[in-house]
Amino acid sequence: MTHPDIIGPFVKPFASDAQDTCVTVAPTTDGGRAVRSSKNPELGTQYYDADEWAAFIQSVKAGQYDL
Numbered sequence: 001m002t003h004p005d006i007i008g009p010f011v012k013p014f015a016s017d018a019q020d021t022c023v024t025v026a027p028t029t030d031g032g033r034a035v036r037s038s039k040n041p042e043l044g045t046q047y048y049d050a051d052e053w054a055a056f057i058q059s060v061k062a063g064q065y066d067l
Contacts, residue, residue: 003047004028012038 002054010024024041026034031050037043048056 003034003045004030004032004049007035010034010036010038010041 003023004027005028007029008027009024012022012024022038023035024038028047031053032048033053034045034047036045
């Protein structure tokens with residue numbers, strides 16, 4: 001399976017903790033995002049196309065994942 005190229009750096013969210021236990025996100029050539037663990041990036045990267053990423057962001061903004 002081929003994945004789009006990563007075209008920017010992986011960045012951590014501003015709210016990440018000091019133990020580095022969060023995900024990092026980088027843009028890809030198809031307008032989507034590549035996501036990986038900040039603590040264990042060697043475990044692999046997940047790729048989301050632009051539509052998948054937009055749906056995720058929309059659901060976060062709608063409060064779907066609020067505790």
